[in-house]
Amino acid sequence: MAETEPARIGQVDLTRQAVAEAGASHPPAVIAGFTGWLLDAFDFFLVTFCLTAIAREFHKSDAQIALVITMTLAFRPVGGFVFGLIADRYGRRLPLMINIGVFAVAEILTGLAPSYAALLLVRALFGVVMGGNWGVGASLAMEGAPVAKRGVLSGFLQEGYAAGYVLAAVCYFFLFNRVGWRPLFFVGSLPALALVLFIRFRVKESEVWRKSARTKLGWGAQRREIFSHWKLFLYLLAFMSAMMFASHGTQDMYPTFLQRQWHYGPSSRAVITAISGIGAIIGGLVFGHFSDKVGRRKAIIVAFILGAVLIPVWAYAPNEALLVAGAFLMQFMVQGAWGVIPAHLAELSPNSVRALLPGFAYQSAGVIASSVVFIEAVYAQKTSYATAMALTAISVFAMASIMAFLGRERHGTAFGS
Numbered sequence: 001m002a003e004t005e006p007a008r009i010g011q012v013d014l015t016r017q018a019v020a021e022a023g024a025s026h027p028p029a030v031i032a033g034f035t036g037w038l039l040d041a042f043d044f045f046l047v048t049f050c051l052t053a054i055a056r057e058f059h060k061s062d063a064q065i066a067l068v069i070t071m072t073l074a075f076r077p078v079g080g081f082v083f084g085l086i087a088d089r090y091g092r093r094l095p096l097m098i099n100i101g102v103f104a105v106a107e108i109l110t111g112l113a114p115s116y117a118a119l120l121l122v123r124a125l126f127g128v129v130m131g132g133n134w135g136v137g138a139s140l141a142m143e144g145a146p147v148a149k150r151g152v153l154s155g156f157l158q159e160g161y162a163a164g165y166v167l168a169a170v171c172y173f174f175l176f177n178r179v180g181w182r183p184l185f186f187v188g189s190l191p192a193l194a195l196v197l198f199i200r201f202r203v204k205e206s207e208v209w210r211k212s213a214r215t216k217l218g219w220g221a222q223r224r225e226i227f228s229h230w231k232l233f234l235y236l237l238a239f240m241s242a243m244m245f246a247s248h249g250t251q252d253m254y255p256t257f258l259q260r261q262w263h264y265g266p267s268s269r270a271v272i273t274a275i276s277g278i279g280a281i282i283g284g285l286v287f288g289h290f291s292d293k294v295g296r297r298k299a300i301i302v303a304f305i306l307g308a309v310l311i312p313v314w315a316y317a318p319n320e321a322l323l324v325a326g327a328f329l330m331q332f333m334v335q336g337a338w339g340v341i342p343a344h345l346a347e348l349s350p351n352s353v354r355a356l357l358p359g360f361a362y363q364s365a366g367v368i369a370s371s372v373v374f375i376e377a378v379y380a381q382k383t384s385y386a387t388a389m390a391l392t393a394i395s396v397f398a399m400a401s402i403m404a405f406l407g408r409e410r411h412g413t414a415f416g417s
Helices: 004-058 067-090 093-112 116-144 147-158 160-179 182-186 189-202 207-213 219-227 230-251 254-262 266-294 296-316 320-339 341-348 356-369 372-382 385-406
Strands: none
Touching (some): 004 067, 004 147, 004 182, 004 189, 067 356, 093 189, 116 207, 147 266, 230 320, 230 372, 296 341, 296 385, 320 341, 372 385
């Protein structure tokens, strides 16, 4: 017993050293993850804003031009798998730099696309890039974050998506009528190149990955390691599908709801959805911090319960003031639940697959949940947009809460142990 005590003390000292090294590197890593996810969302939502103009230029119907978005969604799981696999084997920084560099190229090529076919190919490339960014950036940021602040930093990282949406709305509002749709896609390329340089010179490689890389597996052993976690992957896929249903079920048809139910024009719709995006950013930070105190699953479930309480105001607001308040508060709750996700998934995933499993499950779930728009549209044909959205919201909130409750929790776990 006396011989094991010094070894135990040495092990504690090494753990403290690893925590100190990780804490020292976390701000640049979180900034890199947040900015990369913001730029991806900025580009994705620019396409949705410009869809009508793109269709008009290429002489395509709404159904044909919708394939542009479908191509992006379809190829996101490819990116989640490929970049996650590379990041778990070769480190987080280099794959993230390559990912963002290719993003800059995809931005420029989108603005220069000479034909509809070329545009589809470019958007497929962007789908790979967008799918790969989240898993790599989240693993790098969460592995470097102090345990006590992991939740709030998770909320900050995740709401890069909402910030990208708000930025795309602002960019479209002020520039589209002046320059058209093509130059809008050049806007994101310069910040992306600057981000590559930032990662190269300011972001350190994950210490957790460095330590696990000392016992790096061969490709065959790595394949067996990945497949050994198939049960965890299936749970993450089901859980993230429920989370995606909650997100897309309250976002995607909302502009149409404002148009059909409230008869708002493009400017009013953009303003209200931007306000809801601000609510999403704040909610992600608040519930991320809340999850540090009470746990990840409890924070997610509380957010969805409060979201369910808000459904009458959100869907059936009697006046414009309550409509705007409902939009803000609903996304505060929904994206509040989402703000917990980077930390929760990183904690659930073993060191060896922390980039691959969450990223691949996240992006595959997006393809599954894309059907929610069709479901809402079918509801709306039989009732009204308000009732369709209310029924969808309560259903997906219940489903996401149940999936969160059924899962495990490793809140506060020390990565690398």
